[in-house]
Amino acid sequence: MSQSNIIVALDYSDANAALAMAEQLDPTRCRLKVGKELFTISGPEIVRNLQQQGFDIFLDLKYHDIPNTVAKACAAAAELGVWMMNVHTLGGPAMMSAAREAIGSNHDAPLLIGVTLLTSMDQETFETIGLQGTIPETVLRLAVMAADNGLDGVVCSAHETAMLKAELGSQFQLVTPGIRPAGSAKGDQHRIMTPVQAIQAGSHYLVIGRPITGAADPMQKLIEIENELR
Numbered sequence: 001m002s003q004s005n006i007i008v009a010l011d012y013s014d015a016n017a018a019l020a021m022a023e024q025l026d027p028t029r030c031r032l033k034v035g036k037e038l039f040t041i042s043g044p045e046i047v048r049n050l051q052q053q054g055f056d057i058f059l060d061l062k063y064h065d066i067p068n069t070v071a072k073a074c075a076a077a078a079e080l081g082v083w084m085m086n087v088h089t090l091g092g093p094a095m096m097s098a099a100r101e102a103i104g105s106n107h108d109a110p111l112l113i114g115v116t117l118l119t120s121m122d123q124e125t126f127e128t129i130g131l132q133g134t135i136p137e138t139v140l141r142l143a144v145m146a147a148d149n150g151l152d153g154v155v156c157s158a159h160e161t162a163m164l165k166a167e168l169g170s171q172f173q174l175v176t177p178g179i180r181p182a183g184s185a186k187g188d189q190h191r192i193m194t195p196v197q198a199i200q201a202g203s204h205y206l207v208i209g210r211p212i213t214g215a216a217d218p219m220q221k222l223i224e225i226e227n228e229l230r
């Protein structure tokens with residue numbers, strides 16, 4: 001198993017492109033995230049394939065459904081032997097505890113992580129969908145709910161990690177996308193931080209997609225980020 005805290009997002013529309021990217025990366029120096037696009041087109045086979053190459057897989061399907069359905073989906077993901085998986089905290093306490101129960105708590109169970117508010121969400125969208133208050137207080141409320149219902153951690157913006165660490169302690173895993181090394185394009189992300197800022201703020205894992213996968217030399221970019229973090 002890799003010790004790296006960098007998770008490279010393999011957001012590809014076909015298995016061959018994803019495998020070609022994985023071949024350029026070192027499984028001892030990063031983990032990989034398989035999300036909705038790649039999994040929808042390639043199914044569990046791509047996960048097995050990447051695992052055979054030695055990669056730990058974060059299966060990012062953000063389950064959000066009735067408790068029974070989410071529990072069964074989580075059990076199926078655990079069967080695949082993924083290292084990390086996620087559900088949406090907005091699914092509520094019963095859904096999260098059903099997910100926990102479905103995968104158990106043995107040391108070899110995947111890490112079960114709750115998505116709080118997406119890093120693409122800004123205050124305007126937050127209000128448009130009818131949420132009240134502020135983004136940080138909502139993220140905190142959802143993260144406390146996740147912890148109370150047995151989740152191992154949350155996906156959040158690095159802007160919230162210091163607050164969550166103070167409230168929930170350093171064992172609660174903070175997984176942060178929206179990471180942009182200096183000079184990288186922001187794209188559709190709104191709440192971003194550099195890798196160094198995110199780690200200093202208390203992130204356990206950095207999810208990085210396009211800044212690495214879109215680089216001319218992805219492994220070199222990964223090494224540059226590692227060096228910045230030393």
Ligand SMILES: O=C(O)c1cc(=O)[nH]c(=O)n1[C@@H]1O[C@H](COP(=O)(O)O)[C@@H](O)[C@H]1O
Nearest residue numbers: 009060117118119155177178207208209210
């Ligand atoms: O759950 C996630 O991984 C996730 C949550 C979130 O709030 N924001 C977010 O960007 N992500 C994922 O993190 C990755 C970020 O990719 P880049 O923006 O290319 O670095 C994408 O695969 C997103 O699906």
